[in-house]
Amino acid sequence: MPHSLVLNLLPQSPIPSQFLTGRHLHALFLNLVSSVDRELGDRLHDSGADKAFTISPLQAKLNHTNRTRISDHTLQWDHEKPIPIGTPCWWRISLLDDTLSSKLTQLWLNLNPAQPWHLGPADLYITSIFGTPQLTQPWANATTYTQLYEQASDNERQIALSFCTPTNFRQGNFDTALPTRECVFNSLLQRWNKYSGISLEPNLTEVIFPSFFNIRTSLAADSRSKFIGCVGEISYRIMGNIEPLIIKQINALANFALYCGAGRKTTMGMGMIRRMNMTKNNFD
Template identity: 25%
Template sequence: MREANEKISEQVHKLSDLKPFTVSPIFGTRFGKPTIIEKDRTYKLRVTFLEDKIFELFTTKVMRDRILKNTLRVGPIEFLITKVIVDHTRSYWASVFSPKDYIENNTELRKEITLSFVTPTLFRIGDLHLSKPDAEKIYVGLLKKFNKYSDVKIDESIVEELKKIKIVKDDTYERKIFFENFYLQGFIGEVTFSINNSAGEGNENISKELLTTFNVLSEFAYYSGVGYKTTMGLGQTTIIKPGEDRRRNGDDKKG
């Protein structure tokens, strides 16, 4: 990013929170132990963007580097770029999300949604780290990030309503992710959230606004990540669609 536009890069990295991009760990490595990169092996990295101008700068740079066979530095290691995928038909991890189109065209809003936390996810509270799923922290955090970068805004008075979102199934376990001089511990796995009969209320008391917000933010999590240090590999999240194959490991589709 710095090589593409130093001024914008500095502005982005000065943001203390809610940055407009995420970076995955290197797919093909095990983040439960220190990463070892081997020469002549192929690795994959996923980067998402919440601002068009940053997406355009980054993709222009990496496309050019791929053509010119320039290397991409990740930490102390230089990689040769062999493929850049932005088409969802070629990779599960590539896609584009338009909140406006989603809200206008999606007629099947769900009251129960399962999110898969693919990389360790945690929340920072002061000097403490919370490494357990928390529905309120997840959805309030998503709301703040959504409203910061989306052209479509959600009325933040919905925050109190978000407390009606409950965890009904927690199939997660703790996992460490290692950095150069330290590690963090978060949770990975699947969590099912529901607003069915929340707080003892009947389904008829679930507002359309809450239902829409619940679905939009759940979809948004795939792009924004969840929780702490999403720019350093944490909080990579996918939404599980009904009947969808749950086994995802970062592999691209062939072609």
């Protein structure tokens, strides 16, 4: 059962920018897991382990931003300055199977708001957790794979996706930042088949064509590496005389994108995408 949880956080001391990278937030997630199941946390730390989760970059509710945004839907993934003490922040964690969600349910149900969690030298308090849809927080949600499939439309041909953090795909020995239909939907399909238990057709991309796009490449970097990915919006359209079953399966994958993301380094905040409503080429 996929969950998209939003943790609201309050730093008790400034968070230096060098501790706001994906690998530090990845480590914070593993500490959360280890607090309820040390063996599971150690297993997830193994580079070859099945990582049925994604995380977002930390989002600070500041009155300014350190970068130019391509749209209102992109998130902040680079921090040139420390996050000040007492700044409300939020952080998205998605869980793709029941093993992780059942373990972490113990943590959420017994959450001590006075217990600090550590991000580098900074202490953070988890003040609340959103696990269901919120008017002001589109990243919070929960469903089952059966519901995702059954509720998917079998006649909606427009698929509008927003790439909210840099998204990059592996092709052979190299990376590409171009979100082709094959890269995007095969990535979604691979994760769907891995966790859902509901088999979909293997060649769905042949009927999907881009109809609108407003994208650019963007860089995410830390002291160890640089990651070039795509951010922005693309609308794909299902073309041709296609049976409703195929349309339904493509729509199920598009709805699944909120939980699983796409491409590389989704466990470090990259590849966050979600479906948008689109009318006259405007995302609502």
